[in-house]
Amino acid sequence: MRREIHESFVRRNGHDVHGEELTPFSQRPAAHRPEKEFPLERVLADDGSADLARSHLPQERLLPLYRLMVLNRALDERMIQLQRQGRIGFYIGSIGEEATVLGAAEGMAPQDWIFPCYREHGAAILRGLPLAKFLCDLLGNAGDLMEGHQMPCHEAFRPGRFASISSPIATQIPQAVGAGWAARIKKDDMVPLVYFGEGATSANDFHTGLNFAGVRKVPVVFVCRNNGWAISVPRERQTAAVTFAEKALAYGMKGERVDGNDLLAVYEATRLARARAAAGEGPTLIECVTYRMEGHSTSDDPRVYRPAELVDPWRKKDPILRLKGHLVWRGLLSESEDAAIRDAVAAEIQAALREAEALPSKPPLESLFDGVYAQPLWQQREQLEELRSAVAADPRVARLRGEG
């Protein structure tokens, strides 16, 4: 009914109340063609070749990044084992998503803050988080940077400008925009990078963060790791939009859709987005199309909702194999060198694990009250005193309460 009224209005007037030329609804073309407007950008071809004119990743960074990807993968596999052995409580990794994680982090400048989701341990390591320190967080032991306060895989690493990981989905998105706003006020050359899964695009933080960033042209790079799944929910149940990149249009910002298993493409898109942001041209939403090859976390068994046939095609698109093919194509890596890298990485993880496990297994009980406030209130002081006198009165208390 409304449409008929509108169309007769258009027939009579030929324009709408704003004076714009109108086409009757029935003759309007589809607004846009996302697949055409947001084609999947790739740099690496399946055979490992690449149009090097389109890649600005310095050649000397290729092998270190490859090594980091291999390390990231081996770390995830080893930690999943440790969790099964009961040595750590929980693990969440990035198997299959390494190119997205590392390519985006590499595309930023060292002074840029990273606002992670929870699969970006590779980016923390790239920013200098020592492997043994990362393991201390998983163990929650005396060497844990988070003092045993935060759950595994929720590392913060200030020296590497790697912000605290926040469990509630998408909360880091407006925070990154706030950090970008801060940089603009302070006139710092700092562009935050924020990672989130495609599931997070349904959350209201995504909308409010991108909306504000678009309206105010805040310098920030939004990286959506579209890994196809939010636990058991496939991406089709998350949005009816054809792509995630097209959401950028509605926020008045640039959208990009890249092959998230192509390190060079992710790097390129991020580098350019950072340059635009730093030049005052506003934020970019980059959708990295990748795949979560394993369960959501160690608490999840994907076999109950995801047939293996869905995963198999992605094994051939493994981002590590893709980059390896490219390195071989460029003559930068041989099979024996690759084997040496893998051995070295396994040894590095083993050594870090030994280093971490050699530390006292528990953080000091008293650190419980650290960091609630800059200075404890009487509530914390009173409880600390209570704890101290209980321990002093009966040493068994210390054991019962976890010390000794």
Place this chain on the structure above:
Amino acid sequence: MPIVSYREALNQAMREEMARDERVFLLGEEVGQYNGAYKVSQGLLKEFGPWRVVDTPIAELGFCGLGVGAAMGGLRPIVEVMTWNFALLAYDQIVNNAAKLRSMSGGQLHCPVVFRGPQGAAHQLASQHSQVFESTYAFVPGLKVCVPATPRDAKGLLKTAIRDEDPVVFMESEVLYGTKGEVEDGELLIPFGQAEVARDGGDVTIVAWQKMRFVALKAAELLEREGVQACVIDPRTLRPFDLEAVLASVARTHRCVVVEEGWPWMGSGAQIADSIQRHGFDDLDAPILRVTGRDVPMPYAKPLEHEVLPTPERVVEACRRVLYRSP
């Protein structure tokens, strides 16, 4: 001393702090062009420009999150919420993020941000516009909660809040914005966790804050006519809380009534009563009584609304009961 409204006092606090420290900035709905929904940010846009007085889209969760991120990024944001009723949408950013950041990161990161705006009943605005949320925030370790009643406290506490290293939830009151009182020009810092004796007396202690301070003072006047001297203590901040001041008064009066505008069950008054009996049991000659808002969503109709809110008469009645006096 200059006489200033509660609204102007808050405005002075923000203006002075923004002039003193370039890292301080204000963001929220309508804070710029419109000078704030309650005109608290009057003139700030003009003085400090659109970078530091930021009108945001309607998105409490988003702009409170922005404040958290900007604080992590080295600024000192003041986030204005139009009212705390709507800030429920931002509860996640305040409770799950701001409050925990320092502890969660093992002290690597922190979040010096002030979330401020009015709470409580105004006049006939019904259930979604009349709520008191101080207890829900004071419940959370990591947050500090201010509940100023007077213009002087509004200014002095807000300046302290802006300089604090921890996230602060700053509760104002719509009906107090226009009230006036003496406020020092320039520097005025009121430390957190320091109660004020609003009226001294030796017969009964009344603990009350924000609007309820005035209800308690009125009750004290009525009691005086009966020959009862009430001591009215305003804690001014609920976290940290000046328990010592309350205990010192109870040690003299041996009787205590706690008044709060919000709902009774699990309210701040329950916690205060618990702390008094735990630390001052031997001083008490009567059970502690509470006068609170009624346990219902706030109604619109005037007589019903009046029935929900604590009145001086209800406070007088409670005081008589702890004094074992009949009217």
